Amino acid sequence: MNINLSTPRLHYNIITHDRFDDLYETLNNKDTCANISLFNWPLDNEKLKEFCTRSEKNYASDLEYLYIAYDNYKPAGHVGIYIKPDECAEIGYWVAPEFQGKGLASEMVKGACDMAFTQLNVPQIYATAALNNHASHKVLRNNLFQKTGNKNVECADGHLRPSHVFTKTQNKKP
Numbered sequence: 001m002n003i004n005l006s007t008p009r010l011h012y013n014i015i016t017h018d019r020f021d022d023l024y025e026t027l028n029n030k031d032t033c034a035n036i037s038l039f040n041w042p043l044d045n046e047k048l049k050e051f052c053t054r055s056e057k058n059y060a061s062d063l064e065y066l067y068i069a070y071d072n073y074k075p076a077g078h079v080g081i082y083i084k085p086d087e088c089a090e091i092g093y094w095v096a097p098e099f100q101g102k103g104l105a106s107e108m109v110k111g112a113c114d115m116a117f118t119q120l121n122v123p124q125i126y127a128t129a130a131l132n133n134h135a136s137h138k139v140l141r142n143n144l145f146q147k148t149g150n151k152n153v154e155c156a157d158g159h160l161r162p163s164h165v166f167t168k169t170q171n172k173k174p
Helices: 017-027 028-037 044-060 104-118 135-143
Strands: 010-014 062-073 074-083 090-093 124-130 146-154 160-169
Touching: 010 044, 010 104, 017 028, 017 044, 017 062, 017 074, 017 090, 044 062, 044 074, 062 104, 074 135, 090 104, 104 135, 124 135, 124 146, 135 160
Parallel strands: 090 124
Antiparallel strands: 010 062, 062 074, 074 090, 124 160, 146 160
8 A cells, every 4th residue: 555644844764774864863872772662772783773664564564654754955854654463453653853843743743643534544553751751742733633541662771661651533524
């Protein structure tokens, strides 16, 4: 299935090994790694290569849609939709430090949710955000996610990170 993501300011490419350097550029920051559960600091190139392989494989299998976002052709961040077996999806994202505070995360999340609801027909999307990640809480609330609970998220190093769970349900028109 060819799934397209588009938003007004950004353009997107599926994460592949060809995009490794751009992905590394958006993620190679201690604070960024601290706010996401997939990677540790210092960034491990092998783990990042595995992420590229996972993206290619799971895109081909319609399980995950992992994009790198570009602002004026500069890698600015990541947004991904992870299809879950219970017919909902999880969204994950990060923005490179030099692009933070410009509304890009809100734009990426809105675009990915619109794509998931219209092209993938998922009924519900959820996200987790660390208890102290107030910027992410704001991004999710700006996109009409509701805080629905708490969860300990397992991080790449095995520790559990206390997090809020936010949920957004597709608005079906009668």
